[in-house]
Amino acid sequence: MYHDNYEEDDLAAEVELVTSAQYPPDADVDDGFDSEGVVSSQKQPIAVEIPDTIKNFITYFHRNVLENNIYELHTLYEVTFNKLTDRFYAKQPWPEAELISPLVDDDQVFLTLYRELYYRHIYARLSPSIQDRFHSYENYCDLFNYILNSDFPVNLELPNQWLWDIIDEFIYQFQSFCNCRNRIKNRSEEEIALLRDNPQIWSCYSVLNVLYSLIQKSRINEQLLVNKNGGDMLEAAGEYGSKPLYKMLGYFSIIGLLRVHCLLGDYTLALKMMDNIELNKKALFSRVIPCHVTTYYYVGFSYLMMRRYADAIRAFSTVLTFIQRTKQYHTRSYQFDQIAKKCDQMYALLAMCIALCPTRLDENIHNHLREKYGDQLAKMQKGEDSISVYEDLFQYACPKFISPNGPNFDDLASISQVNEPYQHHAKIFLSDIHSQAMIPTLRSFLKLYTTMSIDKLAAFLEMDADELRTQLLMFKQRSRQQKWINGNLLEGDIVSTSDLDFCIKQDMIHIAESKVGRRYGDWFLRNITRFQDVIATLENKN
C-alpha cells in the first residue's frame, strides 16, 4: 500500500515515538474499523482503512488539545499535520470526522476543530463542492458559537498560528464562495436551487457579525487603547478578554476586518479598523508572519487606492525589508509559497507607487524592484504605453474583490455577463492614472531647467500652451498628498511629495529642485564609537 522509502518510515517512526510514549494505541478501536470512506467530493476514490499512524496522531493530538499543551500543539499543527497530509492525503480528504470520532470519545469540540482542518485541506488541495462549502460554513458557525456563546470563557488554548489560520481561512472561504456564487453558467438545477434557498450561508452580514462579535467579546479595542496610553491591558480585558484565546482571536479579527473591508472596496473603513494598532515591530501581529504580511499588504493597498502613494510606499517597504531580512527563518514554513506570492504582489504595487510618486527607496528593495519590474517601471514612466502596464500589474496584484450580494437567482436571464468585481475597481483606478499620463515626461523636462517660458516648453513637449498650463496645474495638484506623520492611519498632513517644485509668473516657469544634503552625522558617530573602542582596548592592555 505504501511504497517503502526511508522518509515515510522515518515519519511513521517519529509519530510512533511521540505517541507511544504517552498513549498506547487502543487495540479495541482498531478492530473492525470499517471505514466506508464516505467522501463528499464526487471525484475522489473511496478511502480504505485509516492507517495506524494517523490514528495515533489523532489520539495524541486530541490529548494535547485537552491538556492545552500549546507548545506541543504548535509542532503537531504546523509540522506533523502537514507532513502526514503530504504522505497520506495528498490527493484525497482526511477521514471524515464521524469516522475518527470513536478515537476521541466523541469530543465535539475536538471534532469541530478537526473538521476545520479537514475542510481547509479540501479547499487547499482538492476542489470543494457546494455541499462542502455549506458544511464548512456550518462547522465554522458551530466553532464560533461554542467560543462566543458560552456562559464562561471556554477552557481552550491554541497556538497563535492556528488562531490566525482560523480567521484567515474563514475569510478566504467566504471570498471563495462569493466568487463561485457568481459563476452560474454550468450549474445544475439543484445547485442553483441550493444557492437560492440559502442566502444566509456565507452571507456578508454573518461573516461581519462573527468578526465584530469576536472583537467585542474580547474587548480587544479597549485593551489596545489602554496599552497605547501606557496602561495595563488586563485591566480593560474583562472576563473573556483576559484569556489568550479570546484576546488573540479578537486581535486577528481586527486584521480580518481590515481585509474584508478592502475586499468590499471600503478603504477608509479598512484603515479605520486599525485605529488602535500601531504599525511597529512590537505589535502583536508581528508574532505570526503571515498575519504580519497580510496586515501591511492591505494597509498599503488601501493607501494606494486613497491616492496616498507616499504612505503606501512606506507600508510596502517596511514589510518587504522585514521579509528579506528574515528570509532564512521562513523558507522552511509550509506557508512560504503564500508569503512569497504576497511579496511579489507587493513589489508590483510598489512599482506602481514609485511610478506615480517617485521617491528614494532603500537600496535592497530598489534592486529587487528593478530586477522584477524594471521593464514595467520604465514603461510606466514613458507615458504612451503605460496604461496597459498599470492594468496588468493591478490585475496581478490586487486582492480578490467581492461583491456583497449574490446574483438575483429569481431572474437568471438577467445575469448575462457578470463582470469580475476587480474590473470595477480597476476601471476607476485606471481612469485616475489616465489623467496623469503626461506627468512623468513633464517632470523629466522640468528637471533640466531653472527657468523656462511656457511657449518654449510647450514647443518641446509638442503641445499647445493652454494644454501645457493645464498639465502644470495638474502636476502641482498631484504633488500635494496627505502623508501620515503620527496618530491613526487615516490622519496625515498635506505635504509636498515631489522633489520638484515650480511657480508660474505670467509666462515664465521658475523651477526649483529640492536636494537631500549630505548626511555626515551617522558616519561621525559610528567612527567616534569605533575609536573609543580602540582606545578602551589599548588601555586595557596596559
Place this chain on the structure above:
Amino acid sequence: MAQLAMNRPEVIQSLIDGVDRYNPDNISILEEYLATQCQNEEYDLMANLAALKLYQFNPHLTNDRVIINILAKALTAVPAPDFNLCLYLLTEPMIIDESIKQLTALHQLLEQSRYAKFWETYKSDPAYEQLVSEVRGFSHAIRTIVARVVSMTHQQIASPLLESYLDLSGEDFAAFVKEQNWELKGAIVQIPVNKDNEAKTVVIRENIKFEQLTKVIGYSNEM
C-alpha cells in the same frame, strides 16, 4: 483639503464608529444628515461613505438622488480622492448610469485641471445644473478649488486666463479676487507668495537629534 466635519453630531459619530452602521434602519439618519450637509455647505466624507455602504449591502434601499448628491458633494472636495472612494462603493451597473457618467465627466475635468472646459461642459446642458441643484453653493465651492490650485501654482497670472478658469468676469471677478486677497493690477492678477507657490531650492539638511549624541557626551565625561 475638504472642510472637515467639525460639526459632526454625536449621533452620527457613534453611528460611524459602531456596528449600528450596518443596520439598514439607520439609513434615514444618514440621508437626513446628507441633506443638512447640502443645505449648510458642510461636508462629511465618512458619514456619506457609511450611507453608500448601506446601499451596497441593501440594494433595495438605494436612493438615486442621495447617491447623486453624495457624488456632487465629493466633487467639491477635489483634489481629495473622495469622488473615487464613493465610486468604489457603487456597483458597475450604477456607474454607467447616465447621471453618474455626467458627474464622472465633470470630475475628470476638475482632476485634470481643465477648468475652462469644466465650465463649458457644465453650462452646455441644463441636466448638469439639475444634478447639483440640491447642493447649495456648488459653484462657489468649485471656484474655491480652482483658486486654491491657482494660488499654489502661480505668482502672477493673466486676468483673462483666470477669468476663464473661474467663469467670472467684470465685477464678480474683481470681487472674487479681493475675497482671495489677491491683487488685480490691470491685466494681471498678483498672488501673494505662500509656501506652495514659492519655488525655492531646498536642501534637506540632516537634523541631528540630541539623543544621538548622548553616547559621545558620555565618553567625554569619562576622560
